[in-house]
Amino acid sequence: MSNFTIPVGPLHVALEEPMYFRIDVHGETVNNVTITAGHVHRGVEYLITKRNVFQNVVLTERICSLCSNSHPQAYSMAIEQIAGIRIPARAEYLRAIADEIKRVASHLFNVGVLAHLVGFESLFMHVMEVRERMQDVKESIFGNRMDIGANTIGGVRYDIDPERIGYLREQLAALVPEVDEIIEIYRTDSSILRRTRGIGVLSYDDAIDCGVVGPVARAAGIEYDVRVKAPYAAYDRLDVPVHVLKDGDVWSRAMIRLMEARTAIDLIHQCLDGLPDGPTVAMDERPAIPPGEAIAKCEAPRGELIYYVRMTDSPKPERVKWRVPSFLNWDALGIMLRQAKVSDIAIIVNSIDPCISCTER
Amino acid sequence: MSIMPNDIETRLLEAAPAGIQFRAATDDKSVATAWCTLASSDNLLSVGLLLKRMGARLSTITVFQPKAAAVPKPKEGEEPLPLPTFLGGTPQDGKTYEIDYHFDIDGDTLTVTAHVAAGGSIDSLTPLYRAADWPERELMELYALVVRDHPNPQRLFIDPSIDNAVFERLIPYSTLVNSAASKSIWEKIMAQTGAPS
Numbered sequence: 001m002s003n004f005t006i007p008v009g010p011l012h013v014a015l016e017e018p019m020y021f022r023i024d025v026h027g028e029t030v031n032n033v034t035i036t037a038g039h040v041h042r043g044v045e046y047l048i049t050k051r052n053v054f055q056n057v058v059l060t061e062r063i064c065s066l067c068s069n070s071h072p073q074a075y076s077m078a079i080e081q082i083a084g085i086r087i088p089a090r091a092e093y094l095r096a097i098a099d100e101i102k103r104v105a106s107h108l109f110n111v112g113v114l115a116h117l118v119g120f121e122s123l124f125m126h127v128m129e130v131r132e133r134m135q136d137v138k139e140s141i142f143g144n145r146m147d148i149g150a151n152t153i154g155g156v157r158y159d160i161d162p163e164r165i166g167y168l169r170e171q172l173a174a175l176v177p178e179v180d181e182i183i184e185i186y187r188t189d190s191s192i193l194r195r196t197r198g199i200g201v202l203s204y205d206d207a208i209d210c211g212v213v214g215p216v217a218r219a220a221g222i223e224y225d226v227r228v229k230a231p232y233a234a235y236d237r238l239d240v241p242v243h244v245l246k247d248g249d250v251w252s253r254a255m256i257r258l259m260e261a262r263t264a265i266d267l268i269h270q271c272l273d274g275l276p277d278g279p280t281v282a283m284d285e286r287p288a289i290p291p292g293e294a295i296a297k298c299e300a301p302r303g304e305l306i307y308y309v310r311m312t313d314s315p316k317p318e319r320v321k322w323r324v325p326s327f328l329n330w331d332a333l334g335i336m337l338r339q340a341k342v343s344d345i346a347i348i349v350n351s352i353d354p355c356i357s358c359t360e361r
Numbered sequence: 362m363s364i365m366p367n368d369i370e371t372r373l374l375e376a377a378p379a380g381i382q383f384r385a386a387t388d389d390k391s392v393a394t395a396w397c398t399l400a401s402s403d404n405l406l407s408v409g410l411l412l413k414r415m416g417a418r419l420s421t422i423t424v425f426q427p428k429a430a431a432v433p434k435p436k437e438g439e440e441p442l443p444l445p446t447f448l449g450g451t452p453q454d455g456k457t458y459e460i461d462y463h464f465d466i467d468g469d470t471l472t473v474t475a476h477v478a479a480g481g482s483i484d485s486l487t488p489l490y491r492a493a494d495w496p497e498r499e500l501m502e503l504y505a506l507v508v509r510d511h512p513n514p515q516r517l518f519i520d521p522s523i524d525n526a527v528f529e530r531l532i533p534y535s536t537l538v539n540s541a542a543s544k545s546i547w548e549k550i551m552a553q554t555g556a557p558s
Binding site: 295304323328 | 392419
């Protein structure tokens with residue numbers, strides 16, 4: 001068998017966004033992977049220091065579409081800490097609802113693409129059809145299917161009346177058997193299992209070493225979820241089960257996402273059950289933001305999203321730094337792909353649910 | 362529930378004998394956030410090692426150049442006032458780099474801050490924390506700060522043909538997109554079609 005190098009990307013059918021992989025293979029087996037990033041580097045971290053605090057709520061929502069709710073949420077949380085703003089209880093619950101709605105849609109999208117990559121096209125279309133219900137929910141409640149504009153500094157920009165709560169519960173009730181059925185298919189179907197069990201393994205020790213987060217970490221046995229470890233919004237009042245598996249393979253990552261999508265539905269119900277009355281923002285007028293610095297974290301669909309904000313006496317931040325979950329998970333890909341078969345490369349890359357726009361900013 | 366150890370300040374001081382400034386707060390959801398500024402950036406590795414032994418995870422690294430401290434103009438005949446400094450004596454001249462290492466200790470966050478004067482360098486944390494690899498490579502392309510002993514100091518996002526320290530320079534959009542302003546486009550068109558009569 002001979003050694004050769006396969007270029008994958010920057011544009012490739014298996015990647016929704018551009019990333020270049022230089023893959024050294026021996027016969028059918030991967031020896032080494034070099035990742036070359038930067039094809040969608042937009043300098044958003046520079047741009048954010050040229051806009052004022054409030055304009056940046058809009059900008060952060062546009063860093064990424066799949067976790068578009070997590071960015072303005074973490075950013076707003078950091079600014080609220082600096083300004084000493086305590087958001088109303090109703091806003092905390094509404095933030096959690098928005099978070100979980102996005103999580104269901106994001107996880108189903110990734111798991112659907114997995115079905116496509118293993119060649120199970122009817123399952124791919126079925127999962128995407130189920131996900132479509134959550135897209136409709138987003139459109140009905142927030143007026144948009146991806147960038148839902150739920151957050152503002154001091155609270156949320158949306159509210160739900162009894163009619164919308166009824167609609168949301170109705171949609172969730174219809175979603176439950178559909179998601180349960182999908183979980184059962186991924187748990188038992190031989191064509192899924194054959195292509196995902198024992199593939200792209202990341203051990204517990206490697207996961208700790210790489211510092212991976214989110215479903216990638218939890219599928220490797222790391223019990224870490226920001227919603228439980230560092231609760232924000234209403235999560236300290238919700239019962240949030242953390243799903244953990246031990247094998248660290250592609251299948252485990254998919255199963256974690258499916259179980260979390262199912263749990264997210266329960267969390268939305270918990271929020272609706274406990275939704276307090278009251279205002280949705282802490283103040284009527286835009287607050288003055290004093291100098292200061294703060295850290296804020298939230299559990300985006302792909303894992304821990306962390307924001308650092310430094311304000312001086314200017315209305316524009318001196319520095320805003322954020323680290324998206326994919327940023328850490330990319331590095332682990334080199335370990336997952338080691339000794340993998342060429343035909344599994346796309347499946348393994350998809351299994352970290354990579355977000356390139358997020359990573360490169 | 363906060364899991365940050367009670368004696369963390371003492372332990373950090375032992376690891377950073379040049380001195381530290383420490384503050385911590387716990388929010389109403391019992392999540393702790395702590396901030397530790399090092400007087401000397403040379404103590405970074407020993408602090409990193411301490412936190413590694415405590416099971417900390419490096420979340421990310423922030424770098425920026427805090428703006429210069431405002432110094433009142435001296436009156437006639439008086440000596441100009443010296444620039445204020447950060448802990449440890451690095452000048453607040455607008456050029457000094459502030460490097461914030463954000464560590465996660467099971468949900469709590471400890472930010473270790475080091476200051477490095479312009480033209481200086483700092484040790485790489487990558488040998489201790491693999492998760493420092495990409496952030497350190499990124500900071501080297503965004504700023505003219507040198508990371509010592511980085512095992513793989515390759516460009517991460519910015520193309521090697523572009524000079525480093527892009528956050529320290531104003532780069533015109535036309536240069537960035539390599540069309541070098543509309544003037545050169547028109548010059549190119551005119552070279553092909555001839556100047557207008």
